[in-house]
Amino acid sequence: xxxxxxxxxxxxxxxxxxxxxxxxxxxxxxxxxxxxxxxxxxxxxxxxxxxxxxxxxxxxxxxxxxxxxxxxxxxxxxxxxxxxxxxxxxxxxxxxxxxxxxxxxxxxxxxxxxxxxxxxxxxxxxxxxxxxxxxxxxxxxxxxxxxxxxxxxxxxxxxxxxxxxxxxxxxxxxxxxxxxxxxxxxxxxxxxxxxxxxxxxxxxxxxxxxxxxxxxxxxxxxxxxxxxxxxxxxxxxxxxxxxxxxxxxxxxxxxxxxxxxxxxxxxxxxxxxxxxxxxxxxxxxxxxxxxx
Numbered sequence: 001x002x003x004x005x006x007x008x009x010x011x012x013x014x015x016x017x018x019x020x021x022x023x024x025x026x027x028x029x030x031x032x033x034x035x036x037x038x039x040x041x042x043x044x045x046x047x048x049x050x051x052x053x054x055x056x057x058x059x060x061x062x063x064x065x066x067x068x069x070x071x072x073x074x075x076x077x078x079x080x081x082x083x084x085x086x087x088x089x090x091x092x093x094x095x096x097x098x099x100x101x102x103x104x105x106x107x108x109x110x111x112x113x114x115x116x117x118x119x120x121x122x123x124x125x126x127x128x129x130x131x132x133x134x135x136x137x138x139x140x141x142x143x144x145x146x147x148x149x150x151x152x153x154x155x156x157x158x159x160x161x162x163x164x165x166x167x168x169x170x171x172x173x174x175x176x177x178x179x180x181x182x183x184x185x186x187x188x189x190x191x192x193x194x195x196x197x198x199x200x201x202x203x204x205x206x207x208x209x210x211x212x213x214x215x216x217x218x219x220x221x222x223x224x225x226x227x228x229x230x231x232x233x234x235x236x237x238x239x240x241x242x243x244x245x246x247x248x249x250x251x252x253x254x255x256x257x258x259x260x261x262x263x264x265x266x267x268x269x270x271x272x273x274x275x276x277x278x279x280x281x282x283x284x285x286x287x288x289x290x291x292x
Contacts, residue, residue, distance in 0.1 A: 003210045004201045007177040008193075009119050009155070011060065012213055014075040015044040016200045018061040023196040026189040028063075028071060030170045031115065031153065037066045059090065070094060070112040075174075077119045081278075084122075087114045087150045095148075111147040119175055121154045128157025128171055166190065227281065234277045234284070237264045263287065 006013045018024040024042045029035060042063040061073040072090060076083065091114055098110050123130055130152040134144035155171045157163070166187040173181060173190055182194040200206055233254070240250045251261040267284040268274050 003207050008174045008197060009075060009077045011075050012210055013200065015060055016206055017196050018042055019044050020196055023193055024061060024063055026192055030166050030189055033164055039064050039066055068110045070110050071115065073115045075117050079120045083116060087116060090114050091148055109147060114150040117153045119155045121156055122152055126158040128154055128159060128163050231277045231281050234264055234280050237261060
């Protein structure tokens with residue numbers, strides 16, 4: 001899809017738009033309903049890596065305000081099953097970067113906010129906003145107050161009476177970022193965000209970067225066909241196991257090496273849901289990584 005036709009729900013456009021200090025500040029103020037003053041230009045695609053042996057992550061838009069609060073804002077337009085645990089991992093990676101070595105006082109950890117904007121209702125309760133802060137199970141009114149907050153925003157929420165009109169406009173705009181939609185917006189901040197969107201769309205240099213990014217993802221998808229082939233093989237193996245066939249027979253019928261079938265069978269046996277090919281594939285990849 002051409003850059004000029006993208007909605008703000010597109011991660012590339014979102015990152016380019018939110019790289020502007022005032023625009024990102026406007027978005028945060030809409031989300032939190034209060035004034036926020038950012039210290040510096042937001043960092044997009046910021047990489048966190050604490051060790052070459054530990055998986056790194058790239059944050060969509062990372063910023064800090066004058067009170068030292070940290071904001072990581074992510075755009076997610078594809079429903080993935082790991083978003084909750086991904087937010088947990090992001091939180092841990094951010095925390096490791098907030099204290100210098102040798103500092104013994106953990107109270108110096110900044111307040112942090114993980115914000116994930118989704119174009120789907122991850123939790124299914126029809127809310128625009130799902131805010132998670134740790135609380136005591138036995139005493140619900142007792143908050144842990146560790147300064148960590150994770151917020152999931154849903155563009156398809158239905159509880160308009162529970163949030164500000166401005167936030168509802170912003171979330172609707174994310175999925176329909178056209179000039180026609182912007183003409184009906186009341187919020188000055190959302191209109192300002194749209195002005196930034198228009199400038200980004202018209203920028204030739206950004207357009208070139210978008211095409212380069214599109215080509216890279218195209219080749220990634222081509223390489224990703226291997227994953228699809230693996231999942232199809234897993235599905236075939238599951239069907240033959242259900243028929244009571246031995247591994248050697250399965251290997252022969254599918255014209256695969258026995259050790260390949262054995263590894264798939266091991267992954268199947270280690271999964272609670274032996275009918276979910278995606279889960280089995282993840283386990284297979286996990287086992288392969290452990291063996292290297």
